[in-house]
Amino acid sequence: MPELAIEARELTKAFGELVAVDHISFSVREGEIFGFLGPNGAGKTTTINMLITLMRPTYGEAWVAGFSVLEEPDEVRKRIGVVFQDPTVDGRLTGWENLWIHGRMYGLGGSELRERIKEALELVELERWAHVVVRKYSGGMIRRLELARTFLCEPEVLFLDEPTLGLDPQTRARIWEYIEALRREHGMTVFLTTHYMEEADRLCDRVAIIDHGHIIALGAPEELKRKVGKGVLFVRLASPLHVRRLVELLRAKGLADDIRPVGRGRIAIFAQDVPSLIPAVLEEAMRAGVPVAEVSYRLPTLDDVFLSLTGRGLRDAEAGPRERMRAHMMARARMSRRRR
Numbered sequence: 325m326p327e328l329a330i331e332a333r334e335l336t337k338a339f340g341e342l343v344a345v346d347h348i349s350f351s352v353r354e355g356e357i358f359g360f361l362g363p364n365g366a367g368k369t370t371t372i373n374m375l376i377t378l379m380r381p382t383y384g385e386a387w388v389a390g391f392s393v394l395e396e397p398d399e400v401r402k403r404i405g406v407v408f409q410d411p412t413v414d415g416r417l418t419g420w421e422n423l424w425i426h427g428r429m430y431g432l433g434g435s436e437l438r439e440r441i442k443e444a445l446e447l448v449e450l451e452r453w454a455h456v457v458v459r460k461y462s463g464g465m466i467r468r469l470e471l472a473r474t475f476l477c478e479p480e481v482l483f484l485d486e487p488t489l490g491l492d493p494q495t496r497a498r499i500w501e502y503i504e505a506l507r508r509e510h511g512m513t514v515f516l517t518t519h520y521m522e523e524a525d526r527l528c529d530r531v532a533i534i535d536h537g538h539i540i541a542l543g544a545p546e547e548l549k550r551k552v553g554k555g556v557l558f559v560r561l562a563s564p565l566h567v568r569r570l571v572e573l574l575r576a577k578g579l580a581d582d583i584r585p586v587g588r589g590r591i592a593i594f595a596q597d598v599p600s601l602i603p604a605v606l607e608e609a610m611r612a613g614v615p616v617a618e619v620s621y622r623l624p625t626l627d628d629v630f631l632s633l634t635g636r637g638l639r640d641a642e643a644g645p646r647e648r649m650r651a652h653m654m655a656r657a658r659m660s661r662r663r664r
Contacts, residue, residue: 327390329354329481329513330375334384337370344370346537347384352481352515357507359528360517361626367537368517369409372485375515376406389480405474405482409489411466415459419450419469422458423476430477437476444472448502464495471502481513482506488523500526521626533630540633545626552624552632553582555598559605562615564589570614579604584635589617594624594632 330352337345345367352358360368373379375386377397386393389403413422420441427437445451448468458466467487474482484503488496504527506512518524524531525545533541533548541548561567567585574583574593579601582594595601598621609616 327354328352328387329356330358330386330388330515332371332375332384332386335371335374335381335386336383337367337374337379338382344537345374348534348537348539349384350532350539350542352513354513355507355511356529357503357514357516357527359524359531360515360534361519361521361524361531361630362517362534363519363630366534368519368534369485371534372406372483372515372517376404376483377401403480405477405479407467407470407474407482407484407487409486411470413458413466413469413473416457418455418457419445419461419472420454422469423473426473427476432476440476444475447475447505448472449498462495464491464498467491467495467499468502471499471506475506475510478510479512481515484514484516486517486519488518488520496520496523503527521630525626531626533626533633535630535634541629548626548629549624552628553594553598554596554623555594556622556624556628556631557593557595557598557601557605558586558618558620558622559591559593559609559616560618560620561589561591561609562617566612566614567591570609570612573608573612574605577604577608579608582632586631586635592628592631594628 328351332351333349334347335345335349336343336347348371360371362368370379374381375388375393377393377400381394388400391399391403393400417425423441423444424437427433427440432440445454448471450465450468450472453461453465458469461469487503488499491499500523503514503516507514516527528545530542530544531548532539561570567589571583571585571591574580580593580595584592586592593601593605602619602621606616606619
């Protein structure tokens with residue numbers, strides 16, 4: 325049985341009256357890629373900041389690589405690597421210079437550091453760009469350089485906070501390959517936050533889904549998707565005004581266990597045998613005089629898991645007042661740290 329690389333117990337962070345992370349508990353095994361999946365403002369970055377000792381929990385405790393984030397923060401920092409949402413490399417320096425300075429901060433030097441820089445740049449395919457200033461890099465290249473930087477010191481646990489945010493699909497796929505290589509070739513534990521469900525599905529051994537500071541589901545992606553059913557039927561109506569009426573009619577007929585409106589004039593039906601439902605649903609809509617504009621069917625995704633639990637999709641979960649307040653609080657905290 326693998327030992328635990330991360331363990332959180334009742335981890336909580338409050339900013340005044342706003343509770344950003346609310347008594348969450350989970351564990352991550354050594355060598356695992358563990359995903360923290362949720363919409364913007366759900367509490368993903370706040371959780372990472374507590375685990376990497378940038379924020380002190382309001383309540384609860386966590387251990388990373390066997391050390392307490394409260395009592396032994398220096399020991400935690402020695403054993404982790406972090407790629408933040410916002411770039412932290414120096415655009416005025418070359419890629420090689422950025423890596424050299426980072427290595428020196430961790431006590432590396434001489435031929436050992438040069439060899440590690442060479443290996444790291446080869447891993448992320450930036451050898452030809454090693455001596456080019458970083459301000460000339462694309463967003464994807466900067467992300468790859470930041471991954472190379474974390475590899476230099478061979479951390480036991482790598483934290484990636486939205487590592488592919490804003491990247492094009494091709495670059496995102498390449499980043500996925502690098503993350504998989506780090507785990508495969510070096511046995512690294514990876515804690516990954518994302519709101520891209522395909523990213524979590526592709527990379528993660530297990531996923532925790534977080535919403536409004538609470539973990540609402542935890543398990544392997546396939547396990548979570550099986551709980552939804554074997555398929556999801558989406559029915560888009562010509563007029564959103566008829567959504568509630570049709571949902572009530574379909575529920576009364578007992579056509580499926582889970583039928584719910586999901587916004588934009590659509591209804592989602594989660595069932596084991598979706599294809600057989602389509603004629604019955606269209607017949608009920610026709611009988612009720614409800615015009616159907618479109619019917620579509622797909623196998624469950626992690627977004628459907630979130631949808632079945634919350635009634636909205638991950639990408640439909642736009643920041644509301646609570647999320648905007650949390651972002652404001654975190655921005656103030658960052659500014660305060662810079663002043664110190």
